[in-house]
Amino acid sequence: MSVYTRINELFDIKTLLQTRNPIREALGITKVELDKGKGSNSIQLHIEEQTRGRQRILLYDTDKEGKSYGYFRYDNRTYTNDSGDVIQFIANRLKSKKTHDAISFLNRYHYRSQVEEWKKHEDFAITTKNRNGSKSMPLQLDELHNLRDISQTILAEAEHYLETHRKIENDVIMSPLFVETIMLYEHTVETETGPIVFTNTLFPKFDIQTNEIKGAEVKTAARTNNNLCLGRDEMLWHSNKPETVNKIVVCESAIDALSHFQLNPKDNQNTWYFSTNGNFYPSRQGWLYQCISAEGLHPEEYSLVLAFDRDHQGFQYDLSMINKVLEDRHPSTSVGVQEFFTLDNIDGKPCLRFHCTNQTTNQAVQQWFFNIQDHFNENALAKRENGMIHIHNSNNRLNLVFPSVGKMKDVTMRLSSSLVRNIPILSNSNIKIEKANFKGKGFKDWNEVVQKNTLKQKSEGKKQARSKKV
Numbered sequence: 001m002s003v004y005t006r007i008n009e010l011f012d013i014k015t016l017l018q019t020r021n022p023i024r025e026a027l028g029i030t031k032v033e034l035d036k037g038k039g040s041n042s043i044q045l046h047i048e049e050q051t052r053g054r055q056r057i058l059l060y061d062t063d064k065e066g067k068s069y070g071y072f073r074y075d076n077r078t079y080t081n082d083s084g085d086v087i088q089f090i091a092n093r094l095k096s097k098k099t100h101d102a103i104s105f106l107n108r109y110h111y112r113s114q115v116e117e118w119k120k121h122e123d124f125a126i127t128t129k130n131r132n133g134s135k136s137m138p139l140q141l142d143e144l145h146n147l148r149d150i151s152q153t154i155l156a157e158a159e160h161y162l163e164t165h166r167k168i169e170n171d172v173i174m175s176p177l178f179v180e181t182i183m184l185y186e187h188t189v190e191t192e193t194g195p196i197v198f199t200n201t202l203f204p205k206f207d208i209q210t211n212e213i214k215g216a217e218v219k220t221a222a223r224t225n226n227n228l229c230l231g232r233d234e235m236l237w238h239s240n241k242p243e244t245v246n247k248i249v250v251c252e253s254a255i256d257a258l259s260h261f262q263l264n265p266k267d268n269q270n271t272w273y274f275s276t277n278g279n280f281y282p283s284r285q286g287w288l289y290q291c292i293s294a295e296g297l298h299p300e301e302y303s304l305v306l307a308f309d310r311d312h313q314g315f316q317y318d319l320s321m322i323n324k325v326l327e328d329r330h331p332s333t334s335v336g337v338q339e340f341f342t343l344d345n346i347d348g349k350p351c352l353r354f355h356c357t358n359q360t361t362n363q364a365v366q367q368w369f370f371n372i373q374d375h376f377n378e379n380a381l382a383k384r385e386n387g388m389i390h391i392h393n394s395n396n397r398l399n400l401v402f403p404s405v406g407k408m409k410d411v412t413m414r415l416s417s418s419l420v421r422n423i424p425i426l427s428n429s430n431i432k433i434e435k436a437n438f439k440g441k442g443f444k445d446w447n448e449v450v451q452k453n454t455l456k457q458k459s460e461g462k463k464q465a466r467s468k469k470v
Helices: 003-010 013-018 022-026 086-091 099-108 111-118 150-155 254-263 282-294 312-329 359-382 405-412 416-422 446-469
Strands: 029-035 042-049 053-062 068-076 135-137 145-149 183-191 194-206 213-219 227-231 247-251 271-275 303-306 340-346 349-355 390-394 397-401 431-433
Touching: 003 068, 003 086, 003 099, 003 111, 013 022, 013 029, 013 042, 013 053, 013 068, 013 086, 022 029, 022 099, 086 099, 145 150, 150 183, 213 254, 247 254, 254 271, 254 446, 282 312, 303 312, 312 340, 312 405, 312 416, 312 431, 340 397, 349 359, 349 405, 359 390, 359 397, 359 416, 416 431
Parallel strands: 135 227, 247 271, 247 303, 303 431
Antiparallel strands: 029 042, 042 053, 053 068, 145 183, 183 194, 194 213, 213 227, 340 349, 349 397, 390 397
16 A cells, blocks of 8 residues: 555545644635535535635545545646645645655644544535536436437427527437437426426437447526436537548537537538537546547547637636647657646746647747737736736746736637647647637627527518518
């Protein structure tokens, strides 16, 4: 048994964050909140740090296949390169960033003799609001009442959620790409005034080897628990694969995939769509590439279009896929671990960090950082805004540093296309970036564009009708 395992079995990340202990205070953690809305097999916390601000932390003690670690690990959803066990958590908050210094730090507080006493005193807030987010639950198809293909409803000329609320055209749903990839079922919710029956929309996730439904992305009609994830969490919903694949488009929801196609069906007829269901952690990324590889597709044969939402989280998903390209082009060497693009902080300021042992790519990224810095600082000066973006280089890492988290989120949601366009190793790859827009104006996601376009068409139709009467 390694020293790391022994420490974690005695004093893991959950013990550190959820008990009253001096180590937490010494690390500058001022607040820990338990979020009642939690993901699959995980505990969701919000923590406040003096230097790194507010962060969302997921604690989990099993892997995606259900195998137990024997202790809790963590994943920081605010700073993407901050994950691991309690030792890594402490190391990431020390100046040296070294794990052996983290162990020495722990020993200074005599954690071995004190931990049982600390565990008697839980110390975290549990008053945060219930989040109506995605939940992962077992998939039991036989318990879904009246499960059927959506085509039955369309052929009966009956209304359905995708048509009435999301403005998805029936011709799109019945097209070769999407036929038999969408289902409906009834769900009864007990209320104070009696049971109410809702019709939910289910997007089945098919196993790539057996073609059996092993999971599902669900859009519920109820106002609570509006999005569900059923079955195998790492799987992605996908459209039917066209005979010839020119593009593979990855969106954050199946509805966005339908919307993306509807906006330009002619250009997207040879497109294979995938949905991340609003979360794109490494296991889901691995499943995507496994699915593509199983079909014998090679990167030079198709464009991989990242069509994530136009927000900070969408930018993080873009980075994860961009890093995969960089990892393939620049395999690890004995020089050191390559982190490529990560979101972190330096001296209490949020930053976009880059680390790679290839000097040519390093120089290209550094020049891009300078261009981004100059562009946004010129705009800030023109608007008389406080706080400038600056570049800080340390430990062979390039850092694009932002004056605040708000400024970072504002800027990074506009950087993906520029990044792929201006770094040669990326511009020469099969990675493409597409963000939702309508008439030159950017929108958060593709369905928002579809709804905007539908309203515009209705408005124009009314104007034409009035003009004919005149």
